[in-house]
Amino acid sequence: MTPEIHTDVSEGVLTITLARPEKKNALTNEMYGVLADTIEAAQLDHGIRVVLLQGDGDSFTAGNDVGEFAAIAAGKGPGERHVHRFLHTLAKATKPLVAAVNGKAVGVGTTMLLHCDCVLLADDAQLITPFVNLALVPEAASSYLLPLRIGHARAFEMFALGEPLDAKNAVAWGIANKICATDQLRAEAQRMARRIAGKPSGSLNAMKKLMRDAERLVAQMGKESAQFEERLGSAEAKEAFSAFAEKRKPDFTRVAGQ
Numbered sequence: 001m002t003p004e005i006h007t008d009v010s011e012g013v014l015t016i017t018l019a020r021p022e023k024k025n026a027l028t029n030e031m032y033g034v035l036a037d038t039i040e041a042a043q044l045d046h047g048i049r050v051v052l053l054q055g056d057g058d059s060f061t062a063g064n065d066v067g068e069f070a071a072i073a074a075g076k077g078p079g080e081r082h083v084h085r086f087l088h089t090l091a092k093a094t095k096p097l098v099a100a101v102n103g104k105a106v107g108v109g110t111t112m113l114l115h116c117d118c119v120l121l122a123d124d125a126q127l128i129t130p131f132v133n134l135a136l137v138p139e140a141a142s143s144y145l146l147p148l149r150i151g152h153a154r155a156f157e158m159f160a161l162g163e164p165l166d167a168k169n170a171v172a173w174g175i176a177n178k179i180c181a182t183d184q185l186r187a188e189a190q191r192m193a194r195r196i197a198g199k200p201s202g203s204l205n206a207m208k209k210l211m212r213d214a215e216r217l218v219a220q221m222g223k224e225s226a227q228f229e230e231r232l233g234s235a236e237a238k239e240a241f242s243a244f245a246e247k248r249k250p251d252f253t254r255v256a257g258q
Helices: 029-044 066-073 083-092 108-115 142-150 152-161 167-172 182-197 201-211 214-232 235-246
Strands: 005-010 013-018 050-055 097-101 104-106 118-122 126-128 178-180
Touching: 005 029, 013 029, 013 182, 029 083, 050 182, 083 108, 083 214, 097 108, 097 182, 104 108, 108 126, 108 142, 118 167, 118 182, 142 152, 142 214, 167 178, 178 182, 214 235
Parallel strands: 013 050, 050 097, 097 118, 104 126, 118 178
Antiparallel strands: 005 013
């Protein structure tokens, strides 16, 4: 277990905490691996009935560690990218997933919420999907799930512009269940998770399987992953990451868009 992922089990609830607050809980390859292993193991543990995800500090997660992204774009990435295992685990999970989101949820921080069954937002929460801004494409089957959830027009705007969506609109659009005061978020999420954990688990798990087509989601992830990898090696992505490192606005007019 990496020190950047904390776990605790109480009253049938496995709480997984992203604990890298000094980096806004940006997710590294190692963290993805631990998350995948932990959620996979929870599916086989009869003592765990609900999984709750939360983040330390002032952000849920800044998404993928941009430094690792830049290394991958430069051909220096890890041999195995555990993010794929993590996303597949979310798609295939049969036990209820609850998320407690404070501050910014960037990239996968937002798209993972589409796999959660109950999402609670702090009043300061912001959901941000900056994939196109980084010359990439959406992942986590979000290119299928987000339009299904909120409609094509809203989903296109979120993906194309990458502007923050506040908690009020996230609930109104159906991405999240409710808003909590920031200082009450974790307690309310625990209450919700324990209420769910008290229900008949066999019925809950069967219901969740009926509500989600895991094979369809994994297939969409495969399509997205192929495009994502291609985009990472593109001239546009190189310009995006160079601009990020140099703290300047990218100029995509100078590079080919193919």
